[in-house]
Amino acid sequence: MINIAIFASGNGSNFQSIVDAYKNNKLLVRKIILVANKENINAIKIANQNKIKNYTFILKNYSSKVSYEEEILKVLEEEKIKYIFLAGYMMLISSVLLERYRNRIFNIHPSLLPSFKGKNAIEETLSYGTYLSGFTIHHVNQDVDSGKIIFQKQVRVYKNDTPEKLQFRIQKQEHKYYWKVINKIIRGDEE
Structure with a gap:
């Protein structure tokens, strides 16, 4: 059994679904930790309520992005973290973590990549007028x-969709599948 880190920046709904799978012994890990880049976010509350170790790193408290990620790296090494899973982590990962965790950092994104990259994917999906959206791990x-795609799930887009409605339906599917894909990655059958 291994240890994983979940990186989050906000509400933590995907983090909650991963925690639920962990608490129900469905996740193939020994331990989960949370790494947050904002204070007082719901993901931290979820971690505290579930007695999950969590760390908060605020970029402005460091002289550079390199020193920020070097500090995170120290914690990851102390906690013997094998994989990093981003769950609403709204910050780009730099070479410090990318090199140390080569091919062991994964993200979940609310579109069918390679379409609609970046932070406004849902709004762009709706303004483009496509009939299918979904998420990509x-x-x-x-x-x-832009990294290699591991898993995608389609979600229908309706004419009366708002960003909130579409996001809700996408997140329902994310919550259902993210922890299952994490298990596949851990078992080594992500292809």
């Missing part, structure tokens, strides 16, 4: 939402 590399 992919390797993280130095480019935004």
Whole structure:
């Protein structure tokens, strides 16, 4: 059994679904830790309520992105973290973590990549007028939402959709599948 880190920046709904799978012995890990880049976010509350070790690193408290990630790296090494899974972590990962965790950092993104990369994917999906959206789980590399795709799930887009409605339906599917894909990655059958 291994240890994993979940990186989050906000509400933590995907983090909650991963915690639920962990608490129900469905996740193939010994331990989960949370790494947050904002204070007082819901993901931290979820971690505290579930007695999950969590760490908060605020970029402005460091002299550079390199020193920020070097500090995170120290914690990951102390906690013997094997994989990093991003769950609403709204910050680009730099070479410090990318090199140390080569091919072991994964992200979940609310579109069918390679379409609609970046932070406004749902709004762009709706303004483009496509009838299908969904989410993608992919390797993280130095480019935004450009790593090798591991898993995708489609979600229908309706004419009366708002960003909130579409996001809700996408997140329902994310919560159902992210922890299952984490298990596949841990078992080594992500292809």
